[in-house]
Amino acid sequence: MTEPSSALPVTPSDIDLAARVVAPFAVRTPLLSFPILDERAGTRVFLKPEMLQRTGSFKFRGAFNRLSAIPRDKFGGGVVAYSSGNHAQGVAAAAKILNMRATIVMPSDAPMTKRERTKGYGAEVVLYDRDREDREAIAHEIAGKRGATLVRPYDDPFVIAGQGTVGREIAEDMAALGIAPDIVVAPASGGGLVAGVATAIKARYPQAVLMSAEPEGFDDHARSLRAGKREAHHAEGRTICDALMAAIPGEITFAVNSKLLSHGVTASDAEVGAAVGFAYRELKLVVEPGGAIGLAALLAGRIDARGKNVVIVLSGGNVDADLFAKLVA
Amino acid sequence: MTEPSSALPVTPSDIDLAARVVAPFAVRTPLLSFPILDERAGTRVFLKPEMLQRTGSFKFRGAFNRLSAIPRDKFGGGVVAYSSGNHAQGVAAAAKILNMRATIVMPSDAPMTKRERTKGYGAEVVLYDRDREDREAIAHEIAGKRGATLVRPYDDPFVIAGQGTVGREIAEDMAALGIAPDIVVAPASGGGLVAGVATAIKARYPQAVLMSAEPEGFDDHARSLRAGKREAHHAEGRTICDALMAAIPGEITFAVNSKLLSHGVTASDAEVGAAVGFAYRELKLVVEPGGAIGLAALLAGRIDARGKNVVIVLSGGNVDADLFAKLVA
Numbered sequence: 001m002t003e004p005s006s007a008l009p010v011t012p013s014d015i016d017l018a019a020r021v022v023a024p025f026a027v028r029t030p031l032l033s034f035p036i037l038d039e040r041a042g043t044r045v046f047l048k049p050e051m052l053q054r055t056g057s058f059k060f061r062g063a064f065n066r067l068s069a070i071p072r073d074k075f076g077g078g079v080v081a082y083s084s085g086n087h088a089q090g091v092a093a094a095a096k097i098l099n100m101r102a103t104i105v106m107p108s109d110a111p112m113t114k115r116e117r118t119k120g121y122g123a124e125v126v127l128y129d130r131d132r133e134d135r136e137a138i139a140h141e142i143a144g145k146r147g148a149t150l151v152r153p154y155d156d157p158f159v160i161a162g163q164g165t166v167g168r169e170i171a172e173d174m175a176a177l178g179i180a181p182d183i184v185v186a187p188a189s190g191g192g193l194v195a196g197v198a199t200a201i202k203a204r205y206p207q208a209v210l211m212s213a214e215p216e217g218f219d220d221h222a223r224s225l226r227a228g229k230r231e232a233h234h235a236e237g238r239t240i241c242d243a244l245m246a247a248i249p250g251e252i253t254f255a256v257n258s259k260l261l262s263h264g265v266t267a268s269d270a271e272v273g274a275a276v277g278f279a280y281r282e283l284k285l286v287v288e289p290g291g292a293i294g295l296a297a298l299l300a301g302r303i304d305a306r307g308k309n310v311v312i313v314l315s316g317g318n319v320d321a322d323l324f325a326k327l328v329a
Numbered sequence: 330m331t332e333p334s335s336a337l338p339v340t341p342s343d344i345d346l347a348a349r350v351v352a353p354f355a356v357r358t359p360l361l362s363f364p365i366l367d368e369r370a371g372t373r374v375f376l377k378p379e380m381l382q383r384t385g386s387f388k389f390r391g392a393f394n395r396l397s398a399i400p401r402d403k404f405g406g407g408v409v410a411y412s413s414g415n416h417a418q419g420v421a422a423a424a425k426i427l428n429m430r431a432t433i434v435m436p437s438d439a440p441m442t443k444r445e446r447t448k449g450y451g452a453e454v455v456l457y458d459r460d461r462e463d464r465e466a467i468a469h470e471i472a473g474k475r476g477a478t479l480v481r482p483y484d485d486p487f488v489i490a491g492q493g494t495v496g497r498e499i500a501e502d503m504a505a506l507g508i509a510p511d512i513v514v515a516p517a518s519g520g521g522l523v524a525g526v527a528t529a530i531k532a533r534y535p536q537a538v539l540m541s542a543e544p545e546g547f548d549d550h551a552r553s554l555r556a557g558k559r560e561a562h563h564a565e566g567r568t569i570c571d572a573l574m575a576a577i578p579g580e581i582t583f584a585v586n587s588k589l590l591s592h593g594v595t596a597s598d599a600e601v602g603a604a605v606g607f608a609y610r611e612l613k614l615v616v617e618p619g620g621a622i623g624l625a626a627l628l629a630g631r632i633d634a635r636g637k638n639v640v641i642v643l644s645g646g647n648v649d650a651d652l653f654a655k656l657v658a
Contacts (some may be wrong), residue, residue, distance in 0.1 A: 027364070028361065032381060052361060280650070281650075284614060284616075285607055286613040325657070328654070
C-alpha cells in the first residue's frame with residue numbers, strides 16, 4: 001500500500017497509535033446513511049456524526065491524544081487552551097479524565113452552551129474580547145505563570161493525529177461495506193480535522209478526493225489551496241458557524257492539506273441554516289452550524305456529487321437552544 | 330437454544346424472515362452508547378435510535394413487512410390504515426416503495442409534522458375527530474369501498490415480526506460486543522414494538538428482563554401485566570406522548586407480552602420533557618416525546634438499573650418544531 005503522506009508531519013502510523021490511545025475513552029461513532037438524504041443528493045451519502053462523540057464534537061479525540069503525550073513530570077502544571085468552544089470542551093473533558101487542571105481562554109461571545117459545558121467539565125474559563133484582545137498572548141501568559149502546557153487547537157501533530165481517528169474509522173467502515181469513498185468532506189477552521197481525516201483516508205483510498213468545507217467569506221482554506229500558500233480570509237463580522245472563524249490555515253495543518261486536499265468548498269449562512277433544519281427534520285440529528293457546513297454545501301449543490309460515494313463529516317452538535325429553535329422553525 | 334416464544338403468535342423465525350424482507354429498504358440502525366448517559370444512569374446503557382429509521386420511527390419495519398405479505402392480486406386495491414402519525418408514515422412510505430395506493434385515517438389533532446410527512450410520501454390523509462368518531466369504522470368503510478387491505482398498527486403478526494427486527498439487531502449488536510443485556514425497555518402503545526423486541530431478545534437472551542414503557546396514566550400495559558389480562562387505562566385528556574395513547578393492549582400483542590414481559594414502567598410528561606431535553610443537549614438526538622419514554626423512566630430513577638446492562642429503544646423522532654423548542658429551552 002502506498003502511503004502518500006508518509007513524508008508529512010503526521011503519518012497514518014501516528015493515527016493508528018492515536019486510535020489505540022483514545023479508544024478506551026472516545027466514542028466509536030457509527031457511519032450513518034439515510035434513504036431520504038440519498039434521494040435528495042441523488043447519490044450515496046455517508047455521514048460521520050461526531051456530535052455523538054464525547055463532549056458533542058470530534059475535538060475530544062485530538063485533545064485526549066495530545067494530553068496523553070504530555071510527560072508525567074509536566075502533569076502537575078496542568079493545561080491551558082484557547083478555543084471558541086469545542087476544543088475547550090475537548091481539553092476540559094480530557095483533563096478531567098487524566099486528573100489535570102485545565103484553564104480555557106474563550107471569546108466572550110462564544111455560545112453559552114459551550115461556555116457552560118466547558119465549566120461543567122471542571123475547567124476554569126477565562127473570557128476575552130474577540131476584537132480587542134489576543135487569545136494566544138493571554139494563554140501564553142497563563143502557561144508561563146503556572147507551568148502549564150499549552151494545547152493548541154489544531155497546529156500540533158498529536159492533535160491532528162487524534163482528529164485523524166475520525167478518518168480512520170470512516171475508512172474502516174467503508175471497507176466493511178465494500179464501498180470506496182469517492183469524495184470526503186470535512187469542516188475546516190484551523191484545518192486539523194480535515195488534515196487528520198485526509199491522512200487516514202488517503203492511506204487506504206489514494207484515489208479519494210478530499211475537500212475542506214468553510215463558511216462563505218471565511219474561506220481561507222479554499223483560497224490557500226487555490227494559491228498554493230497560506231492566505232487569510234477577507235471576512236469581517238460573523239458567521240453562524242462560530243466554530244469555523246479561524247483567520248488563516250495552520251502551518252502544520254496546511255503542510256498536510258496542501259498535499260492531500262483537492263480544493264475547498266463553501267456554503268452561505270442561509271444554506272447552513274437550511275442544512276441544520278434538514279438534519280433536525282429528516283435525520284433527527286442535532287448539528288451545530290459549523291458542524292453542518294459540509295452537508296450544507298452538498299444540499300446546496302456546491303459539490304459535484306452525482307454518482308459518487310460521498311462521505312460528509314458532521315463535526316459537532318453544540319448549539320444554543322434558542323439559535324437551534326430559530327434554525328429549525 | 331431454547332425458544333420460549335415458539336408457541337406464540339409470532340416466533341423468532343418470523344422475525345428472521347422479516348429481517349430478510351425489510352433489509353433492502355430499512356435502515357440498519359446502530360446501537361449507541363454515551364459516556365455521559367452511563368455516568369448519569371450509574372450503569373451501562375445502550376440506545377437503539379429508531380428515529381434514524383426511514384420515516385423517523387420504527388414503524389416502517391412492520392408496515393413494510395406487512396405490505397410485502399399482501400397477495401399480488403390485492404395490490405391494486407391499495408392499503409388503508411389508521412394512525413396518530415408514525416404508523417401512517419410507515420405505511421405511506423412502504424406503499425410508495427411497493428407502488429401501492431395508501432389512505433391514512435389520522436386524528437385531526439395529530440402533530441402537523443406527522444400529517445405533512447404522511448402526505449409527503451404520497452398518501453391520502455383522511456382526518457377524524459379523536460373524541461367523537463371511530464377511526465376503525467372509518468378505515469373499514471374505506472377498505473370495503475375500495476377493496477383496500479386494512480393495515481393494523483399493531484395487532485397483526487406481520488407487523489409485530491417487522492418491529493421485532495429492532496430486537497433482532499439489538500441482540501446481534503450486543504452479541505458482537507460480548508455483553509448480555511440484563512434489561513431491555515421499549516415504548517408501548519398497542520404493544521407491537523415491545524412484543525416483537527421481546528420475542529427477538531428472549532430467543533437469544535432468555536434471562537433478559539423485558540419492560541414496556543408508557544406515559545403516566547396511559548398505563549394499560551403496566552396494569553394488564555399486573556392483572557394478567559388486558560385492561561384499559563383510566564386516563565382522560567392528553568399526554569405529550571401523542572404516539573402512546575392506545576386505550577388497551579392489542580389481543581395478539583398481549584398474548585406475546587403477557588408471556589415475555591416482566592412488568593411495565595411509566596414516566597410523567599414532565600419527566601418525558603426532561604428526557605427530550607437531555608437527548609437534545611447531551612446526546613444530540615431528536616427524540617419525540619413518546620420515543621423518549623423509556624429514557625425518561627431510566628433518568629427519573631424508575632428502573633432499578635444500577636450495575637445492569639440496560640438497552641433502551643428510542644422509538645421515533647417526529648416532533649413539531651415548536652413543541653421541541655419548548656421542551657429543550
